[in-house]
Amino acid sequence: MVRWLPTRKAVTPSERIENPHVKRLRDAIAAERGAAEADDIIGAYPLSKAPSAGERARWAEAICGELAARYGADGAARIREGCACGPSKDKMLKARAARRAGGVAGLIEHLNGHGAEAWLEGGEIHIAYPRCYCSFVNKLPMPAPSSWCDCSAGYTKRLLEFALEGPARVRVVESVQRGDRRCRMVAEIR
Numbered sequence: 001m002v003r004w005l006p007t008r009k010a011v012t013p014s015e016r017i018e019n020p021h022v023k024r025l026r027d028a029i030a031a032e033r034g035a036a037e038a039d040d041i042i043g044a045y046p047l048s049k050a051p052s053a054g055e056r057a058r059w060a061e062a063i064c065g066e067l068a069a070r071y072g073a074d075g076a077a078r079i080r081e082g083c084a085c086g087p088s089k090d091k092m093l094k095a096r097a098a099r100r101a102g103g104v105a106g107l108i109e110h111l112n113g114h115g116a117e118a119w120l121e122g123g124e125i126h127i128a129y130p131r132c133y134c135s136f137v138n139k140l141p142m143p144a145p146s147s148w149c150d151c152s153a154g155y156t157k158r159l160l161e162f163a164l165e166g167p168a169r170v171r172v173v174e175s176v177q178r179g180d181r182r183c184r185m186v187a188e189i190r
Helices: 020-033 035-044 053-082 089-112 146-164
Strands: 117-121 124-129 168-174 183-189
Touching: 020 035, 020 053, 035 053, 053 146, 089 117, 089 124, 089 146, 146 168, 146 183
Parallel strands: none
Antiparallel strands: 117 124, 124 183, 168 183
């Protein structure tokens, strides 16, 4: 595990968190484990609003290590999934409209026209992206921790559950940050 050496004072529960990635992570930890524990973890790993690539890399490694140490791989994955950014309401509405107009096939066609390669295989939706679109880690000098990418499952789950108007279980099966040639999520739909 990487030792985090903050360059700024620790964040206390009463202070405003400026970095949106940190805020989403704090909220995801709070949803899983409560506000006090979230504040304890985030307070130990402060991050400025506009950190350098090196600071982002060290922070991502340290926070993912801390989550895994405290909650194990599955618990850390649930938290990372919960702190996903987006998708925008507009993107979700367009995906839902495509699904309503053409069923799952219409949704797949829509996704294929909007920066993803999507297909249905064995009752699962596969969505692949040619590169890492995560603005926090895609320009780092080294790969992000493998658990960082679990937030992509959360992003995809939000999009698909909204579009399908029902539950979806999403997992990351390929990741550029993990050394794969693309990012690919697989969604079990019911």
